[in-house]
Amino acid sequence: MNILGIETSCDETGVALYSTEHGLVAHALHSQVDLHAVYGGVVPEIASRDHIRMLLPLIQQVLNEAGIERPDAIAYTAGPGLVGALMVGGGMANGLGLAWDCRVIPVHHMEGHLLAPMLEDEPPEFPFLALLVSGGHTMLVAVRALGDYRVLGTTLDDAVGEAFDKTAKLLDLGYPGGPALAALAEDGNDGAFAFPRPMLNKPGFDFSFSGLKTAVMLEVRKAQAAGTLCRADVAASFQRAAVDTLVARSIKAAEAERLQRIVVAGGVGANKLLREEISARFDGSVYYPRMEFCTDNGAMIAIAGALRLAEARDADEIKAQARWSLASLDVPQATQ
Ligand code: KG4
């Protein structure tokens, strides 16, 4: 079976073809970063319009590369995300589903992220702990099986990717700031500022990043006023505090749940320090998607669709949910 994956939840148009026999066959990605950079963040209407412009050419490109005329099923991101952007992918998936007479599978974006490491040569086996870290989410999830997701902790305020982006903005690093901040941090002293490690002394597995963000803002203002601001030191100290928090919380959760495997996924999963630290400090196995599949992409939606083929339905309803709890998903009936 060939499954076409379509991702349009935010500012990347991602398309991929996954074969249940041969694995990932082709994928293509168009980033809208340049379009939104001038505004300092994602403009939803511009995102929707650009998905409309790019989606069909990318689908054609992926089918050409795969050497097929049509897939056997189409998986699309149905949420959570920007509702207009989701409607573009959902509309296209259902339209093509009708035209090609193939079934469509609505996919939860965060399930896509957490299944992305399954595209690698050595995929994780169930059960595992998933640390999902993106621009919109920060979550620790106990994953016992496909669809069996217990959310252990989540952020009480900003997502960690958002904290990276806002700190980067404060340092004039542009949008999206996460990768730029991580690059600048390489030249800085991560002990220059003693930023808080939020929530580490509190029970449970929730996160909070707004206090860290405020602490950074206050130090930056102080240093600016004194004319002593070293942006690389701020970036390195912020990154260290954020990563320490994520790693300590994840390891504690894995131990509490007696899980030997941790999966790190989502855009912030591309952070080098996070990958190094969690691998060094966790006494079990750590799995990641390859760098390009940490951020949004069509391949993770295609593989999630392949694993949820049992839920494929006729192309007659566009599902687009801006908010959608991961814990509300079910174990597919075929695997129960
Ligand atoms: O998963 P993703 O592509 O989109 C969402 O679903 O949100 O994640 C994007 C987030 C942005 O906040 C971006 O700044 C962050 O991931 N990010 C990083 C790195 N690469 C991307 N944050 C820290 N270090 C990185 N290397």
Ligand code: ZN
């Ligand atoms: Zn994402």
